[in-house]
Amino acid sequence: MSWPLSDLAPAGRVPVVLAPMAGVNDVMYRSICVEMGADLTFTEMVSSKALSFANEKTRRLLDTAPNELHVGVQLFGHEPDTMAREAAWVEDSLGEKLVCIDVNMGCPARKIIKKGDGSALLNTPDVAQQIVRQIKSQVSCPVTVKFRKGFAAGEDVACDFAKRMEDAGADWMTVHGRTTAQMYSGDADWDVLGRVKRSVSVPVIGNGDIKRGEDARAMVDATGVDGVMIARGAQGNPWIFPEAAAALAGEPAPAEPTDEERVAMARRHASMLDGYMGNTIVYMRKHVMWYLRGVPGVREARGALNSCVTMDDFNRVLDKILVDAADVRAREAAYRAAPGR
Numbered sequence: 304m305s306w307p308l309s310d311l312a313p314a315g316r317v318p319v320v321l322a323p324m325a326g327v328n329d330v331m332y333r334s335i336c337v338e339m340g341a342d343l344t345f346t347e348m349v350s351s352k353a354l355s356f357a358n359e360k361t362r363r364l365l366d367t368a369p370n371e372l373h374v375g376v377q378l379f380g381h382e383p384d385t386m387a388r389e390a391a392w393v394e395d396s397l398g399e400k401l402v403c404i405d406v407n408m409g410c411p412a413r414k415i416i417k418k419g420d421g422s423a424l425l426n427t428p429d430v431a432q433q434i435v436r437q438i439k440s441q442v443s444c445p446v447t448v449k450f451r452k453g454f455a456a457g458e459d460v461a462c463d464f465a466k467r468m469e470d471a472g473a474d475w476m477t478v479h480g481r482t483t484a485q486m487y488s489g490d491a492d493w494d495v496l497g498r499v500k501r502s503v504s505v506p507v508i509g510n511g512d513i514k515r516g517e518d519a520r521a522m523v524d525a526t527g528v529d530g531v532m533i534a535r536g537a538q539g540n541p542w543i544f545p546e547a548a549a550a551l552a553g554e555p556a557p558a559e560p561t562d563e564e565r566v567a568m569a570r571r572h573a574s575m576l577d578g579y580m581g582n583t584i585v586y587m588r589k590h591v592m593w594y595l596r597g598v599p600g601v602r603e604a605r606g607a608l609n610s611c612v613t614m615d616d617f618n619r620v621l622d623k624i625l626v627d628a629a630d631v632r633a634r635e636a637a638y639r640a641a642p643g644r
């Protein structure tokens with residue numbers, strides 16, 4: 304099965320993609336993002352080496368949700384043979400749902416780059432090309448790459464690297480406009496996205512600093528990219544997918560989620576995971592703080608949230624957060640309505 308990137312979104316609008324995020328993109332969160340309108344979701348990065356040892360925990364990262372009909376699997380590693388063999392295994396396992404095998408060439412984490420994986424591949428473009436060629440020879444789905452602007456501070460190798468990936472057979476590519484040295488700091492350079500787009504003839508997805516729906520539109524207008532990918536802007540914020548789709552289609556922005564909707568989404572995510580994953584409540588801590596961003600009183604409730612052990616504790620703390628938030632909102636409204644304001 305081959306999915307052209309442009310077929311993933313309704314005609315006339317570019318696809319809006321959930322970025323791979325290690326430790327964040329569990330299967331239920333991805334399912335929620337699909338429900339909210341993500342056109343394509345990525346698994347978190349999956350170690351090709353661990354897959355080659357049939358590691359059960361690693362294999363579970365490839366679980367997909369029933370509504371997740373378009374999923375990209377991202378592999379990391381540096382051994383072309385291993386990566387190609389495991390890519391073929393992934394393709395067999397996921398079947399028609401698999402949109403692409405993506406190769407991680409952007410991870411800046413020390414433990415990853417010291418082995419020559421992730422963004423270290425920017426420094427070994429021959430190996431990167433070999434990985435793409437060998438995976439291409441073993442799978443029939445598109446093979447894609449995700450990389451950064453450069454490795455060292457100030458370095459910009461993106462256009463040359465993109466051409467080499469295209470020569471090796473990459474079907475499309477995602478570019479994040481930061482160097483490895485920057486990690487996630489500073490602003491993403493969108494200019495480089497436009498330059499890569501003009502340098503290659505395969506589709507290019509732009510990534511970096513899409514925090515609101517309008518940013519997706521601004522990125523496409525500024526760079527001409529064929530798709531947009533959102534990472535941190537989607538943490539606890541699956542509402543960004545309908546926002547981005549509306550902005551890209553030139554439609555009015557949907558209403559912002561209410562406090563109740565934010566709490567309901569956190570509860571739903573937790574209850575979907577309960578039974579699927581051990582220690583759900585501990586895992587959910589970061590997600591819940593993201594879902595509840597902007598809800599009054601949430602910072603003060605952090606300690607209570609972090610001490611929850613059971614789903615009942617979790618739901619009780621959320622009930623209290625909602626009651627307190629409603630109280631703050633009522634006082635705010637009364638203040639605004641007071642005579643003389």
Ligand SMILES: Cc1cc2nc3c(=O)[nH]c(=O)nc-3n(C[C@H](O)[C@H](O)[C@H](O)COP(=O)(O)O)c2cc1C
Pocket residue numbers: 322323324325326327347348377407408409410449479487491510511512513532533534535536
């Ligand atoms: C918690 C976290 C985990 C990430 N894990 C991955 C990963 O597994 N694979 C990958 O290619 N990029 C990963 N990234 C990078 C993002 O996919 C994305 O390129 C980067 O955050 C820039 O996009 P943003 O500005 O929309 O966040 C991760 C980023 C974050 C914040």
